[in-house]
Amino acid sequence: xxxxxxxxxxxxxxxxxxxxxxxxxxxxxxxxxxxxxxxxxxxxxxxxxxxxxxxxxxxxxxxxxxxxxxxxxxxxxxxxxxxxxxxxxxxxxxxxxxxxxxxxxxxxxxxxxxxxxxxxxxxxxxxxxxxxxxxxxxxxxxxxxxxxxxxxxxxxxxxxxxxxxxxxxxxxxxxxxxxxxxxxxxxxxxxxxxxxxxxxxxxxxxxxxxxxxxxxxxxxxxxxxxxxxxxxxxxxxxxxxxxxxxxxxxxxxxxxxxxxxxxxxxxxxxxxxxxxxxxxxxxxxxxxxxxxxxxxxxxxxxxxxxxxxxxxxxxxxxxxxxxxxxxxxxxxxxxxxxxxxxxxxxxxxxxxxxxxxxxxxxxxxxxxxxxxxxxxxxxxxxxxxxxxxxxxxxxxxxxxxxxxxxxxxxxxxxxxxxxxxxxxxxxxxxxxxxxxxxxxxxxxxxxxxxxxxxxxxxxxxxxxxxxxxxxxxxxxxxxxxxxxxxxxxxxxxxxxxxxxxxxxxxxxxxxxxxxxxxxxxxxxxxxxxxxxxxxxxxxxxxxxxxxxxxxxxxxxxxxxxxxxxxxxxxxxxxxxxxxxxxxxxxxxxxxxxxxxxxxxxxxxxxxxxxxxxxxxxxxxxxxxxxxxxxxxxxxxxxxxxxxxxxxxxxxxxxxxxxxxxxxxxxxxxxxxxxxxxxxxxxxxxxxxxxxxxxxxxxxxxxxxxxxxxxxxxxxxxxxxxxxxxxxxxxxxxxxxxxxxxxx
Amino acid sequence: xxxxxxxxxxxxxxxxxxxxxxxxxxxxxxxxxxxxxxxxxxxxxxxxxxxxxxxxxxxxxxxxxxx
Numbered sequence: 001x002x003x004x005x006x007x008x009x010x011x012x013x014x015x016x017x018x019x020x021x022x023x024x025x026x027x028x029x030x031x032x033x034x035x036x037x038x039x040x041x042x043x044x045x046x047x048x049x050x051x052x053x054x055x056x057x058x059x060x061x062x063x064x065x066x067x068x069x070x071x072x073x074x075x076x077x078x079x080x081x082x083x084x085x086x087x088x089x090x091x092x093x094x095x096x097x098x099x100x101x102x103x104x105x106x107x108x109x110x111x112x113x114x115x116x117x118x119x120x121x122x123x124x125x126x127x128x129x130x131x132x133x134x135x136x137x138x139x140x141x142x143x144x145x146x147x148x149x150x151x152x153x154x155x156x157x158x159x160x161x162x163x164x165x166x167x168x169x170x171x172x173x174x175x176x177x178x179x180x181x182x183x184x185x186x187x188x189x190x191x192x193x194x195x196x197x198x199x200x201x202x203x204x205x206x207x208x209x210x211x212x213x214x215x216x217x218x219x220x221x222x223x224x225x226x227x228x229x230x231x232x233x234x235x236x237x238x239x240x241x242x243x244x245x246x247x248x249x250x251x252x253x254x255x256x257x258x259x260x261x262x263x264x265x266x267x268x269x270x271x272x273x274x275x276x277x278x279x280x281x282x283x284x285x286x287x288x289x290x291x292x293x294x295x296x297x298x299x300x301x302x303x304x305x306x307x308x309x310x311x312x313x314x315x316x317x318x319x320x321x322x323x324x325x326x327x328x329x330x331x332x333x334x335x336x337x338x339x340x341x342x343x344x345x346x347x348x349x350x351x352x353x354x355x356x357x358x359x360x361x362x363x364x365x366x367x368x369x370x371x372x373x374x375x376x377x378x379x380x381x382x383x384x385x386x387x388x389x390x391x392x393x394x395x396x397x398x399x400x401x402x403x404x405x406x407x408x409x410x411x412x413x414x415x416x417x418x419x420x421x422x423x424x425x426x427x428x429x430x431x432x433x434x435x436x437x438x439x440x441x442x443x444x445x446x447x448x449x450x451x452x453x454x455x456x457x458x459x460x461x462x463x464x465x466x467x468x469x470x471x472x473x474x475x476x477x478x479x480x481x482x483x484x485x486x487x488x489x490x491x492x493x494x495x496x497x498x499x500x501x502x503x504x505x506x507x508x509x510x511x512x513x514x515x516x517x518x519x520x521x522x523x524x525x526x527x528x529x530x531x532x533x534x535x536x537x538x539x540x541x542x543x544x545x546x547x548x549x550x551x552x553x554x555x556x557x558x559x560x561x562x563x564x565x566x567x568x569x570x571x572x573x574x575x576x577x578x579x580x581x582x583x584x585x586x587x588x589x590x591x592x593x594x595x596x597x598x599x600x601x602x603x604x605x606x607x608x609x610x611x612x613x614x615x616x617x618x619x620x621x622x623x624x625x626x627x628x629x630x631x632x633x634x635x636x637x638x639x640x641x642x643x644x645x646x647x648x649x650x651x652x653x654x655x656x657x658x659x660x661x662x663x664x665x666x667x668x669x670x671x672x673x674x675x676x677x678x679x680x681x682x683x684x685x686x687x688x689x690x691x692x693x694x695x696x697x698x699x700x701x702x703x704x705x706x707x708x709x710x711x712x713x714x715x716x717x718x719x720x721x722x723x724x725x726x727x728x729x730x731x732x733x734x735x736x737x738x739x740x741x742x743x
Numbered sequence: 744x745x746x747x748x749x750x751x752x753x754x755x756x757x758x759x760x761x762x763x764x765x766x767x768x769x770x771x772x773x774x775x776x777x778x779x780x781x782x783x784x785x786x787x788x789x790x791x792x793x794x795x796x797x798x799x800x801x802x803x804x805x806x807x808x809x810x
Contacts, residue, residue, distance in 0.1 A: 217774050234770040457773070457805035463751045464804075499806055504777035504784070509806050 006074040019063035019074055020048060030063050030076050031085070031105050033092075034131035036178055038211035040140055041065030044132050045092075047105060049084040051075045060084050085109050094118040098125040101180050120154050128158055128183035134175035141211055142174050142277050143269035172275025177204045194528030202521040205514070206494045209501075210277045218497050223256040223264060224280035225306035225497075230255040232310065237430045237456060239315040241369045242346035243419055243567050244576050246430040250319035254309050258321055263287070263301070270302070278494055281305070289326050291376045294333070304328040304338075310428030311342025316349060317369025326376060334383035340395065341382075343425035345375050347396050347418055356409040363388045396420040416566040422447035422556055431568050433583070434460040436471040439619045442564040443475065443633075445547050451492070452479035458510055472622035481511070483540035488523070495519070542643045545627075545635045549651060552634060552658055559633040562620060570612040577605050584608050634658040745798045756797045762790040765801065775806040 001012040006019070009026045018041060023030050033045040043062040050063045053073040060080055075081060089106040093114040096102050106112070130149075135158060138147040146169045150159045160166040176184045177200060189196040214221050229251060232238035236246035252258070260266075263284035270283040284301040304312070304324050312327040313319065331338040345367075351357045352367040359366060363381075365374040365388060381389025391399060396418045404411040419426040424447025431437040437460075440453035455474050459465045465474055485492045500514045507513065516533050523531050551557035570584075571577040577584055578601075585596040588604060592611055596604055624631060628639035637655055640646045746753040747760075749769065762778055762785055778785045779802040785793050795801065 231773045234772045454807070457807045461750060461771075462802075462804050496807065499775055503806060504804070509777070509804065512806075 002068055003071045004068055004074065005072075007076055013068055015069055016067045019050060019052070019061070019066045019068060019072075022068060023063065023074070023076065028076060031108060032064055033101065033105060033129070033180065034133060035064040036133050036137075038141060038178065038208055039133060039136045042132055042136060044130070046088045047085055049081055049088070051078040051081040082109060086111050090114040090116055091118075092129065095121055096124075096127045096129050097121065098123050099127055099129060099181050100125065102129060118154075126182040126185075129181055130156055130158070131180060132158075133178040133180065134158060134184055137174045137178050140267075141207070142172055142275055143267065143271075143279055144169075144172075144274055145269075147175055168274065170274040173200050173203075174207060174275070174277065176200075177207070191526070193526045195525040198521050198525030202518040202525065205500075205518050206498065207277050209498045210494070213501060214278075214498055217499065219256075220278050220280040220493070220497055222266070223260050224282045224303075226256040226259050226264075226282065226304065226309055228306040229309050229314075230257075232306075232429065233314075235456075235461065236433075239310055239346070239428050239430050241317050242315060242343075242350040242417060243426070243430055244350075244573070245579055246432075248314055248319070251314060253319045254313045254321050254324060259284075259304065259309070262321065263325060272491065276491075278491075278498065280493060280497075284325055287325055287329065289329060290322075291326065291373065292330055292380050294329070299329055301325050301329045302332055307428050308338040308342070311339050312345075312375075313342075315342050315346040315428060316372075316375060317346075318372045318375075319370075320372060323372035323376070327372075327379060330376065330379050330383070334379070336379070336382065339427050340425040341379065342428070343419050344392050344396055344399070345378065347399065348378075348392055350417055351399075351403060351409070351414075354413075356403050356407055356414075361388075361407065395423065396425055397423045413572075416572040419565055419567060420448060421564055421568075422561055424448050426568070429454075429456060431456065432570055432580075435569075435615055435619055436465050436474055438564055438569050438616055439471065439475050439623055440478075441568060442562045442616070443620070443623060444479070445544070445551055448564070448568075452482055454478075464510070468618055468622040469626075471619060472626040475619075475623045476626045477511075477537070480537045480540040480544055481516075483544050484519070484536045487539060487543055490519075490522075542645060545639065545643055546645060548629075548633075548635055549640070549654065553654055557634065558658060559620060559624075559631070562633055564616065566609065566613070569616055570608055571605065574601060574605070577601065577608070587611075630659050632658065747795060747797070747799050747801055749801045750803055754801075756795065756799075760795045762793045762795065762801075765795060766790065766803065769803070771803055771805070773805050773807060777804045777806065778802070779804070 002015055002017075003010060003012055004017075004019075004022045006023050006026055006028050009028065011022060011026050013022045013025070020030055020032065020035065020041070030048050030050060032048040034042050035045075035048060041064040043065040046062055048063045049060050051058060051060050052066070052075070054070065058080075063074070063076070086106075086109050089102070089109050089111050091114070092099075092102045093106050093111065094116040095118040097114070106114075132149070135147045135149055139145045146160055146166045147158060148160070150157055150163070160169065171186065171190075173186045176186050179185075186196065186200070193199055210221065219227055229238065233247045233251035233255070238247055238251055240246065240248045240251075259282070264282040265285055268283070269279060270281050271279040272281055281302060282305070284303075286298050287301045288298060289295050308328045308331075309324055312331075313321075313324045318324060327341070328338055330336075331341055346369075348357065348362075349367050349369045349371065352362070353369065357367065362378075365371075365377060367374050367378075378387075378389045378392050381387035382393040383389070385393075391402065394402075397420050400411070400414040400418045403409040404414055421442050421444070426441060426448040427450050429437065429450060431441060434456040436455040436458070437450070437453070440450060440455055441448040444450075444452040453475055455465065455471075455478065458474060459471065465471045482492055485495070495515050496512045499509075499512055503509050503512055503514065513533075516536070519536065520531050520533060523529070523536065548557050551561070566572055567576075571580065584604065588594040588596045588599070588607060588611075592607060594607060599607070620633070621631065624633050627635070628642070629635050634655060636659075637646065637652060640651065640655065646652060745756070747756050747765070748754070749765065754765070754769070762780070766776075766778070778790065780793065780795065781800050
């Protein structure tokens, strides 16, 4: 820290802080014209000139861009500083005599009129004073580079290329927002909002934060969401090897520091749409793929962002950034979702290591965790529609069926490790220690995506959601709130990937109240209808419930479809349990009152599983109740009536059927449950212990077993019949024997 | 000597431990967070100098609700 004295007041600042910033910290105002806190200091107008004493040497400097590197004394209104300021303002006054900002500043400096004359004196009260704020905003703020200066000296002016209205100017209005004189104004709003200014004001709140706070917060402009690789690794949330683990020693090889240094361009526009100042989609230029149709050619890669780095990197056991970028590139090139690809391949890799798949079944590919090149082969095959890519391209849900039916893989094991819900592959967060987030994935209408609710920090780290009711409330509010962005075609990221400086002091910081207010202003400014935060939630609730009913009509909208793979909730394998043994044992002791010291590993895993699966069911009960749904996860007629869309044809009958069904099935289900459920749980793990443990430890043995059973059974059975039928009987016999041990 | 209580969990205390040290030990690297010690908010620029005491209750609120 460096000591600074300004007009007799002392403070300490970081090296590199400007005099202007230090003065503001002390509450001392220094007049300025071209400076704006959102933009890099420019020093063009020189109105902010001050006198400094630095090591005994006195000089006049522009305070907006003078970095403090050693102790300094500043005199903001010394005779020498004032004289400089006055001359500058007299020159401006001569050229722009009617511009209010200039005359106000001049008057404040003691200049009533100019002694000078200017050949290009402009009497326009809204004249451009060449402060350059608009040009810097366009170039450095929104990185669009449409506005520029042309000419030198008196002929200098702001213009666009070739002095024409640039066709790629999208009218984002950021230049107008920083223009101090009104020389640039937005005259036409193509969408005809009720109050365009209100929308722009709300937008500028975010712009200001992006340009002043982002560099100290999530650095979205610098590295995008890739910043989360390190963060998630630190919090044990980065998926590694098909979500088995939450961190890895080599995660630092694929985090934002590496991506920025080696690949990401800086200072160029690469956002989703022109005018966005968050600009978080980072681009790698000059990348050369090593495989596929673009091998050896220079290409541009859009990313990777966090999900791709996690999904196509750590979750597949890949820690070489080149391969992540190459997978990223080809996913985009072929139009394949990199999250689904990464999660599918992670599943395939675990199946390969568990002996369910082998080279014969993958068409000669070796696919253990980390097999980057072979994964790219699968990706190319997927796009071409041939080879093993045809299998993987069908997604985890269908792969599970295929592997169970054709390769005699244990369906329960596949269900546990196949990270999908409603047929959609999980995005890239480990949720084992956040029950609320398990619900966030499981209950999400479109399948396992975190864009309805991301509650891991609130739940797991902050411990703000201790009860089922707390979690249910969060699983009501956040999905409704986030649905609202979709309804309005807005990006969610500016809501909470940048936050007001004083957000922590608000009543509900997790909701970012100032930004919620901004979205209310946006909606009201657009439609002319005054709305508050609750109105936005109500809008979403109608749509969200309608979507749930739509799911119901399509065969997905009930409790059974909100199920999650067990790996989402807890450790499936011994190695997973052992990797977090202390945590799981602690839970057994503190939350279940068990003594882990006296339990075998299998017993501990069984108890942990039972506890975690029951918790998830309780969570579903609480969420459904909060949302006004039946225990089967169906919106009640009363709820639909409240929301006002009960008149939709056929909807009432649909709800009645859905509500009636579980009641009838429940009775028989209860009977079965009495026998099966408890039975299933205990032996499920025992069964695994019997089947899987040896398989994991000795994959070769398992491979043989897998090979022997159905694949050969089916093909060979028809020809050689006799030997394999008994094998079938064996598996058939196992089931009843399991029941016996359970009951 | 009693531990600290950090987000509801015990954490070993040592003399001279500052808020910044604690965040480092916990690997709380996410930048958007607010720290409360015994209910009082500690401004970010005081984290390196704010010394914790045995038995302090520390709440570190991470302001992330997802992207």
